[in-house]
Amino acid sequence: MKLVMEPQMKSRAVLRSLPFAVMAAVALVDLLAGPTLGFLPLLTLGPTFASVSGSVRRTAAVGAIALAICIPLAYYNGSLLKWQNNLTIATIVGVTAASMLASHLRLRRERELANIRLVAEAAQRVLLRPxxxxxxxxxxxxxxxxxxxxxxxxxxxxxxxxxxxxxxxxxxxxxxxxxxxxxxxxxxxxxxxxxxxxxxxxxxxxxxxxxxxxxxxxxxxxxxxxxxxxxxxxxxxxxxxxxxxxxxxxxxxxxxxxxxxxxxxxxxxxxxxxxxxxxxxxxxxxxxxxxxxxxxxxxxxxxxxxxxxxxxxxxxxxxxxxxxxxxxxxxxxxxxxxxxxxxxxxxxxxxxxx
CATH class of the missing domain: 3.60.40.10 (PPM-type phosphatase domain)
Structure with missing residues (x-):
């Protein structure tokens, strides 16, 4: 069983770290590219990826971090109060809310599947005697x-x-x-x-x-x-x-x-x-x-x-x-x-x- 669990644990660790890695990469590229190219909308990838494996709270936290990265970078680029940046902030908020809903639905489905599987396994254990x-x-x-x-x-x-x-x-x-x-x-x-x-x-x-x-x-x-x-x-x-x-x-x-x-x-x-x-x-x-x-x-x-x-x-x-x-x-x-x-x-x- 250890041979089966180790790849699963590695996959989960990768999924949990992926939102932060993506947002860090977007921030770095935006700093290197300068104010002429706007990469800040790509910060929405953070909460999107977080919804794949994280809880609703974790997804919300990743969205908050995306906003915390967006605002200083927008100030650095000189676009903090411009409509393009306001649209980016609204996009991050909207994507975070949608990702939180997706995370909630995913977790509910996983709980339902777990309950069904427990019932089926219990029936199977009764059926298949040692x-x-x-x-x-x-x-x-x-x-x-x-x-x-x-x-x-x-x-x-x-x-x-x-x-x-x-x-x-x-x-x-x-x-x-x-x-x-x-x-x-x-x-x-x-x-x-x-x-x-x-x-x-x-x-x-x-x-x-x-x-x-x-x-x-x-x-x-x-x-x-x-x-x-x-x-x-x-x-x-x-x-x-x-x-x-x-x-x-x-x-x-x-x-x-x-x-x-x-x-x-x-x-x-x-x-x-x-x-x-x-x-x-x-x-x-x-x-x-x-x-x-x-x-x-x-x-x-x-x-x-x-x-x-x-x-x-x-x-x-x-x-x-x-x-x-x-x-x-x-x-x-x-x-x-x-x-x-x-x-x-x-x-x-x-x-x-x-």
């Missing part, structure tokens, strides 16, 4: 990083349950953002938590999820998910339009598990998607598998480069899976050098070594 650190003979780790884009909480979802048929999990991403996405995630997770215990295979779980979504969602909403089941040295996967998980073998081999067939996301069954088929992969002692949402692989650095997850999963070497995943998350935040624009969830399963 995953167990151990499930059967698996060790489980989770990383969830919420986006910092206004109040646009995403619809990432995950769950791990131990059933008579083995350890079953779900990870997914709801199309859209905000409280509507959280509501959709609630429907999916509620259906999964019931179906995971009742159905004999993942195809049955998938059918239950489709049925639940068909009751509650419109035709334009969909959810990408991966359903997985671990048992007897294998992992079964059913991928519905979600980014492929990455398998890390005990011997160091790494490869993504691409689906054998293209399967539409949940909620789009009316478009004629074929009956899904489970994909079975060996999953032995010491093997790991990383599930993630698209907020991870779509995270960009300052140059616009996507995060190269496949090239960075070699970081998952710590003895404790949670420490390993925390290191990968730190690398992700270091790559982007700022706040995430979309929620990013990662779920790591490691089979215990005998």
């Amino acid at each position: 995953v167990p650190r151990k499930a059967g003979d698996l060790r489980v780790a989770l990383s969830y990083t919420s986006a910092a884009a206004e109040a646009q909480i995403g619809g990432d979802l995950y769950e791990v349950v131990t059933t008579p048929n083995g350890v079953r999990l779900l990870i997914g991403d709801v199309q859209g953002k905000g409280l509507e996405a959280v509501e959709t995630a609630a429907w999916v997770l509620g259906a999964f938590r019931e179906a995971a215990y009742d159905e004999t295979d993942l195809c049955g779980v998938n059918d239950r999820l489709e049925t639940s979504l068909a009751r509650h969602l419109d035709e334009e909403t969909f959810v990408t998910v991966i359903l997985a089941e671990v048992h007897d040295g294998e992992i079964s996967l059913l991928n519905c339009g979600h980014p492929p998980p990455i398998l890390l073998r005990r011997d160091g081999r790494i490869f993504p598990i691409e689906p054998q067939e293209n399967r539409l996301p949940l909620g789009l069954a009316s478009l004629g998607s074929a009956q899904p088929k489970q994909q079975q992969i060996s999953f032995e002692d010491g093997d790991q598998i990383l599930f993630y949402t698209d907020g991870v692989i779509e995270a960009r650095d300052a140059a616009g480069n996507f995060y190269p997850l496949a090239e960075r999963v070699h970081l998952l070497v710590a003895n404790d899976p949670q420490n390993a995943l925390d290191e990968l998350r730190a690398d992700l935040l270091s790559h982007i050098g700022g706040p995430l624009l979309d929620d990013a969830a990662m779920l790591l399963l490691r089979r215990k070594q005998a």
